[in-house]
Amino acid sequence: MDITLFLIGLVAATLRVATPLIFGTLGELFSERSGVLNLGIEGTMFLGAFVGFAVAATTGSLWIGLLGAIIAGMLSGLLMSLLSVRLGVNQHVAGLGITLLATGLSLYSFRLIFGESKIPPSIEPFPMLNILPESNPLAPITNQYLLTYIGIATIAVVWWVISKTRFGLQIRAVGENPEAADAAGLNVYAIRTRALAIGGALMAVGGAFLTLAQLGSFTFGIVAGRGWVCIALIIFANWQAVSVLWGALIFGGVQALQLRLQTLGFKLPYELFLSLPYVVTIIALTLAGRNASAPSALLKAYRRE
Amino acid sequence: MHAVEMKGIVKRFADLVASDHVDFNLEQGEIHALLGENGAGKTTLMRILYGLYHADEGQVFINGKPAVISSPRDAIRQGIGMVTQHFTLVPTLTVAENMVLGETGSVMINLPDVEEKVAAASERFGIPVKPQALIRHLSVGERQRVEILKALYHDARVLILDEPTAVLVPQEVDVLFKALLRLQQEGLSVIFISHHLNEVMDICGRITVLRDGHSVGTVQKADTNQKQLAKMMVGRESFGVKRQDQRQASVSSCLLSVQNVCAVDKKGLPALKDVSLEVHAGEILGLAGVSGNGQAELSAVLCGTQKTTRGKVQANGINLTNAEPASVCAAGVGRIPEDRHANMVGELSVAENLVLDQLGNFVKNGILEQDKIQKNAKTLIKEFQIKAAPGDRVRTLSGGNMQKVMLARTLSQNPAVVIASQPTRGLDVGATDYVRSKLLEQREAGAAVLLLSEDLEEILALSDRIAVIYAGKIMGVLPASEATPEKLGLMMAGSTD
Ligand SMILES: Nc1ncnc2c1ncn2[C@@H]1O[C@H](COP(=O)(O)OP(=O)(O)O)[C@@H](O)[C@H]1O
Ligand SMILES: [Mg+2]
Numbered sequence: 001m002d003i004t005l006f007l008i009g010l011v012a013a014t015l016r017v018a019t020p021l022i023f024g025t026l027g028e029l030f031s032e033r034s035g036v037l038n039l040g041i042e043g044t045m046f047l048g049a050f051v052g053f054a055v056a057a058t059t060g061s062l063w064i065g066l067l068g069a070i071i072a073g074m075l076s077g078l079l080m081s082l083l084s085v086r087l088g089v090n091q092h093v094a095g096l097g098i099t100l101l102a103t104g105l106s107l108y109s110f111r112l113i114f115g116e117s118k119i120p121p122s123i124e125p126f127p128m129l130n131i132l133p134e135s136n137p138l139a140p141i142t143n144q145y146l147l148t149y150i151g152i153a154t155i156a157v158v159w160w161v162i163s164k165t166r167f168g169l170q171i172r173a174v175g176e177n178p179e180a181a182d183a184a185g186l187n188v189y190a191i192r193t194r195a196l197a198i199g200g201a202l203m204a205v206g207g208a209f210l211t212l213a214q215l216g217s218f219t220f221g222i223v224a225g226r227g228w229v230c231i232a233l234i235i236f237a238n239w240q241a242v243s244v245l246w247g248a249l250i251f252g253g254v255q256a257l258q259l260r261l262q263t264l265g266f267k268l269p270y271e272l273f274l275s276l277p278y279v280v281t282i283i284a285l286t287l288a289g290r291n292a293s294a295p296s297a298l299l300k301a302y303r304r305e
Numbered sequence: 306m307h308a309v310e311m312k313g314i315v316k317r318f319a320d321l322v323a324s325d326h327v328d329f330n331l332e333q334g335e336i337h338a339l340l341g342e343n344g345a346g347k348t349t350l351m352r353i354l355y356g357l358y359h360a361d362e363g364q365v366f367i368n369g370k371p372a373v374i375s376s377p378r379d380a381i382r383q384g385i386g387m388v389t390q391h392f393t394l395v396p397t398l399t400v401a402e403n404m405v406l407g408e409t410g411s412v413m414i415n416l417p418d419v420e421e422k423v424a425a426a427s428e429r430f431g432i433p434v435k436p437q438a439l440i441r442h443l444s445v446g447e448r449q450r451v452e453i454l455k456a457l458y459h460d461a462r463v464l465i466l467d468e469p470t471a472v473l474v475p476q477e478v479d480v481l482f483k484a485l486l487r488l489q490q491e492g493l494s495v496i497f498i499s500h501h502l503n504e505v506m507d508i509c510g511r512i513t514v515l516r517d518g519h520s521v522g523t524v525q526k527a528d529t530n531q532k533q534l535a536k537m538m539v540g541r542e543s544f545g546v547k548r549q550d551q552r553q554a555s556v557s558s559c560l561l562s563v564q565n566v567c568a569v570d571k572k573g574l575p576a577l578k579d580v581s582l583e584v585h586a587g588e589i590l591g592l593a594g595v596s597g598n599g600q601a602e603l604s605a606v607l608c609g610t611q612k613t614t615r616g617k618v619q620a621n622g623i624n625l626t627n628a629e630p631a632s633v634c635a636a637g638v639g640r641i642p643e644d645r646h647a648n649m650v651g652e653l654s655v656a657e658n659l660v661l662d663q664l665g666n667f668v669k670n671g672i673l674e675q676d677k678i679q680k681n682a683k684t685l686i687k688e689f690q691i692k693a694a695p696g697d698r699v700r701t702l703s704g705g706n707m708q709k710v711m712l713a714r715t716l717s718q719n720p721a722v723v724i725a726s727q728p729t730r731g732l733d734v735g736a737t738d739y740v741r742s743k744l745l746e747q748r749e750a751g752a753a754v755l756l757l758s759e760d761l762e763e764i765l766a767l768s769d770r771i772a773v774i775y776a777g778k779i780m781g782v783l784p785a786s787e788a789t790p791e792k793l794g795l796m797m798a799g800s801t802d
Contacts, residue, residue, distance in 0.1 A: 166405075166414050173395045173406050180393035183357065184455075185378030185407030296396075304357065 004137070010256050012140040015148055016214065018252030020045070022151040023206030024230035025237065025244045026158050027199040031077075033162060033239060034195035035175040035297035036084055039095025041203050042227030043102030044076040048204025050106035053211035053218040054113055057123050062212050066205065069212075073204025076102055077196040085192045088301035099227070110218060125216035145213040147205075152245070154202070159241035171195050175295035178302040188302050203227070232281050236288045239295060247284070254280045306369040308333045308463050308494040309354065309385075314363035316349050320703070323349040324360070325518040331463065336485060336495040338505040341515035342538060342759050343596045344730060347498045348390060350515070351465050355387040356380045367463075378407065386456020387465040392448050396441035400434055400451050404458050426458050431487050445572070446477040453484070457493075464488065465496045470504055471597065472572075482508050500538070500595055502531040502798045514538055535794035539761040547766045548589070548745060548785075557586040560753035561607075561638075561722045566616030568602050576602040578777040580616070584722070584753040589744065590782075591768030592757045595797050599777035600757045601643065604726040607755070608640045609633035621721045634662055639720025643727045643757075645711050651700030655691065656682035658699050659714050681717075689713040690739065705736030712743055723747050723754045729763060741767060761790055761797075775799045 024045055031038035038044075051072040056065025076098060083094035114121050129146055132139040162168040170191045173181040178188045206226070211218050229251060236250075237243035258273040266273075309331040316324040323346045331337050339347045352358040354365065356374040365372050367383045374380050380387070394403050401420045420436035427434050432454050440448060449469060456464055466485075470478045485495055485508060499505050505512055506526060514521040514537040521537045561584040570576035576599045584590045594600055605611035607618065609630040618625045623636040633640070642648045649658045656678050660667045667678050682695035691709045693702055699710060708728070715723070725744060729737040744767060747754055758764050764771055771788045773780040773796040780796040 164414075165412050166408075166410070167412070169398070169402055169406065169414060172398065176397050177393070177395045179391075180395050180403075181406060183355075183377050183387070183389065183393035184403075185376065185381050 006260070008137065008140050010253070010260060012144070013256035013259065014249060014252040015141070015144055016252075017255045018248040019145070019148045019151045019213075020206040020209045020226055021230060021233060021248040021251060022155065022244060023209065024203050024227060025233045025248060026154055026241065027073075027202030027204075027206065028230050028234050029158065029162075029237075029239060029241060029244065030171070030195045030199035030202065031080075032234060032298055033175045033295055034171045034192045035178065035295055035300065035302075036080065036192055036196060037091045037095060037299055038077070038080055038098075038196065038199060038203075039092060039231070040076055040080050040098030040102065040200075041095075041230055042223060042225070043099030043106075044073055044200050044203040045207035045227050046099075046223045047072050047076055047102040047106050048207030049211045049222050050110055050207075050218055051204070052208030053123065054109070056212060057121060058113075062123070062126055065212055066208055069204040069208035070201045073200040073202070073207075074197045075200070076204070077198070077200025078193065080200065081189075081193040081196040084301065085189050085196070088303060091299050091301075107220065120217050120219060122217040123212075125211075126213040145209070147209050147213050151209075155241055155245050162241060167191075167194075172295075174302075175297055178297050178300070182302070182304060192302075203230075206230075229278075229281065232285055235292050235294075236281070236285055238288065238292045250284060251277055251281055306333070307331060307366065308368060309496075310366040310369075311350070311354065312364045312366070314350060314353060314365075315361045316346075316353060316358060317361055322518050324353070326363075327515070327518070327520045329513055329520065330523075331494050331496060332511075333494055334489060334492050335510045336489055336497055336508055338509035338512040339496055339498045339515065340500065340502075340505050340512055340534060340538060342500060344517075345515040345538075346518040347515055348467055349518075351387065351467060351496065351498065352389075354380065355385060355465060357387075357389075381407065381459050381461075384460060384462040385465065386453075386459060386461030386463070388449065388452040388456065388467060388469060390467040390471070392452055394440045394448060394451060394455075396439070398440060399436070400438050400440065400443075401436040403440060403451065404436075404455050407459075423454070423458065427454060430454065430457055430484070430491070432457075432484055445472045446480075449473070449481070450484075457488075461493070463494045463496070465498070467498045468500075469497070470499060470501065478504070500597070502534050502538075502595070505534065506531060531798045531800075532791055532794050535761075535797060536790060539759070539790075539794075548748075548769065557588070557751075559583045560586050560621055561755060562617075562619045563603075563607070564617040564619075566603075566606060566618065567614045568606050568611060569614060570602055576777050577606070577613075580774070580777070580779055582755070582772060582779065582782075584755050586721075586753055587748055587751045588769040589748050589754040589756055589767050591764035591771045592755065592774055593761060593764045593771055593793050593797060594759065594774040596759045598774050600726065600759075600774060602777075603774070604643060604724060604757055607633075607638070607724050608642060637719075637721040639715040639718060639723045639752075641708075641711055641715055641723065641725040641728050643730070645704075645707050649699050649707065649711065652698060654696050655686070655693050655699055655702070655710055656695035658710055659685055659717075662714065663718060685713040685717055688717075689743075705732045705739075708732060708736060708740060712740060716743060716747065719750075720747075721752055723752050724757075725754065726757045727759065728756070729758075729760070761793060764793070765790065773797055 024041060028038060028041055048069040052065045052069035055068030056062050080094060080098055083089040084091045126145050128143045131142040170186055174188045174191045182188050207223055210222050233247040236247040254277040258276045262273050307330045311329040314324050314327045327350055341347050353360045356376045356379050365374060372383055401416060401423050404423055405414060405419050423436040432450050434451050434454055497509055509526060511523055511525055513523040563580060563582045566577055566580045568577040606613055609628050612627050621637045625633055625636055659682050660678055667674050679695055689709045689712060692706050728740050744754055756767060768785055770782055770784055772782040773793060
């Protein structure tokens with residue numbers, strides 16, 4: 001067995017697994033930096049996966065499908081904002097409610113649109129890019145989906161927005177000290193609402209990547225807890241955009257490794273393999289989470305007399 | 306033309322009127338003090354001017370023109386800047402970033418440019434700050450300078466400072482006063498909130514006194530003195546409940562003794578300096594003083610929630626120096642703390658709160674004896690005239706009824722010593738009279754009562770002897786027969802003659 005080939009395959013798979021996590025975690029980053037824990041992420045990713053697929057299947061355009069997912073994600077973010085920012089509903093409750101709602105709504109609509117056929121409906125997904133010719137041994141690494149490259153570029157963009165722009169400064173301010181932001185003349189509600197809408201859109205793109213690129217079909221278990229993984233990754237990344245990449249790569253790497261080890265026929269219970277990425281995440285979290293510093297106003301609704 | 310004029314301002318919080326038809330005006334270029342006890346409504350009035358609260362009634366004029374200020378953004382546009390009591394800076398951002406937080410405009414912020422402008426403003430107003438420093442690395446005094454400069458950076462012509470000296474050490478106060486005088490020369494108008502008479506007389510030209518949400522009046526510094534101000538600040542209509550006779554305290558035994566106690570405040574600065582007091586059986590010792598002179602720390606030390614750095618506390622013959630609250634309670638010390646909200650669990654019922662600090666008596670084999678708890682509640686509700694059912698959640702009660710629950714819990718345990726801090730603050734006349742009569746009842750029953758109050762009227766009405774605390778020191782102890790409001794007022798202002 002050729003170790004180089006094995007490693008190349010591993011890196012290629014790692015990037016693929018990491019892509020939805022990068023989008024999801026960046027989306028959560030926007031929400032949390034503005035002071036709102038959005039547990040609607042799992043449902044929003046699921047909604048993005050469904051809407052992306054359904055729109056692409058009906059219109060025949062993958063890009064319109066992606067746009068549909070983005071709009072659905074924004075709406076989900078706006079609903080979260082309505083509940084937790086405007087009405088001051090407990091953020092845990094609002095987020096979990098949205099996850100339940102978005103999941104149920106997606107499943108219901110899927111049955112309505114596609115019926116209950118034996119063969120799941122499918123679309124022709126985004127192709128892999130052809131950056132290096134097939135003959136090049138590094139081709140599996142470079143020839144990823146365009147969305148993977150966009151995801152990595154988005155990390156840089158999010159870093160720039162949060163740390164360099166006026167909007168980013170406002171997000172950080174309402175997430176750290178909404179009273180101060182208010183006294184300075186900022187509209188805390190409006191800023192949080194915008195952050196949540198952008199966050200929701202990013203989460204939905206993460207979900208849509210699964211249907212529009214990786215699989216080309218929609219299944220009920222498609223998101224499979226990736227949203228919850230993102231919640232953990234954001235703590236691992238200490239709410240810093242750049243560190244999101246490392247977190248997603250570590251989780252993606254272990255996930256890719258366990259898949260490969262399984263196919264290589266290691267004689268270990270298969271549940272053990274499945275749990276590996278989560279065990280590694282927990283270990284990484286305990287190590288990194290100790291000096292993590294969450295935005296001070298996270299979970300706190302803001303009210304003025 | 307006035308820089309600011311506020312007319313007939315009314316602000317209600319539920320059934321509490323924090324601002325009751327208050328008129329206030331600020332002249333161009335003056336430093337104007339807003340003086341009043343805690344809870345008088347100073348902060349509320351100024352938060353209305355800055356758009357943080359919305360007045361229920363009344364009008365605001367800026368430079369003679371009617372102004373609608375519905376948010377701080379409007380206030381800033383009208384040239385009003387406010388340094389609130391709790392600073393409103395984002396600790397994880399730099400000084401410069403905090404300055405431009407509320408601005409709108411370009412997508413990007415040219416930080417180096419902002420930093421330069423901040424440095425220039427800092428130079429011009431003589432308020433030293435480091436534009437690149439992170440707020441969380443700054444001391445309180447430095448943060449305050451950032452807050453002031455922030456207001457000036459946004460071209461404030463009216464600067465509101467809410468108790469700016471409360472967080473400063475004396476040297477910093479001098480620096481602040483120099484800066485304020487310099488701003489005054491630049492033509493700024495300043496509203497200076499304080500409850501320290503000497504500071505007000507030091508720096509302000511005119512003084513408006515608030516009491517219980519009313520404006521008592523505005524006086525020129527030249528026409529007044531600390532004595533008169535003290536009287537305006539603390540006087541209130543007399544209540545019916547009064548001590549009848551005068552006790553000869555020395556004949557009874559000493560139940561609470563405090564010897565040379567020293568303690569520090571939250572900032573680690575000395576708050577109590579060699580405090581010694583004795584309270585005898587069957588007397589009320591009143592401790593008078595303007596708030597913030599060590600009363601909170603003394604009460605915390607006696608209740609077991611704060612450690613002393615020196616000295617000795619003894620109650621009922623038991624040494625309670627640095628004892629835990631449970632031992633304090635067990636020694637027969639009943640506490641009526643200053644902040645009733647912090648000492649009850651709002652989400653629990655009246656019945657449950659009534660047994661919270663004596664659960665041992667209401668538990669059998671680890672299980673709460675509900676029957677006994679309910680019976681206890683019914684008895685106490687009747688005895689203390691609490692307008693609530695045993696099952697009502699405490700947070701739904703009015704201030705007066707909440708205080709009655711507090712009293713019932715404490716006094717039903719027949720304490721030998723009672724520590725009452727501001728027991729009637731925020732209560733209406735009826736509830737105030739009730740609380741006072743209960744304290745007198747304890748005195749009749751032979752308890753030693755230490756009454757800490759900023760309300761001079763209350764101190765004079767109830768106490769057998771009166772001690773005055775100023776800057777953490779006991780200025781002296783007078784028998785009630787020798788105490789007059791004037792004498793006490795002077796002592797409360799730190800005068801020793
Ligand atoms: N946000 C609020 N909600 C309810 N009551 C309040 C609020 N703010 C102030 N109060 C009450 O209004 C009264 C006046 O308070 P405040 O203006 O802070 O007094 P001061 O600044 O003179 O000490 C107090 O009794 C206080 O408890
Ligand atoms: Mg105040």
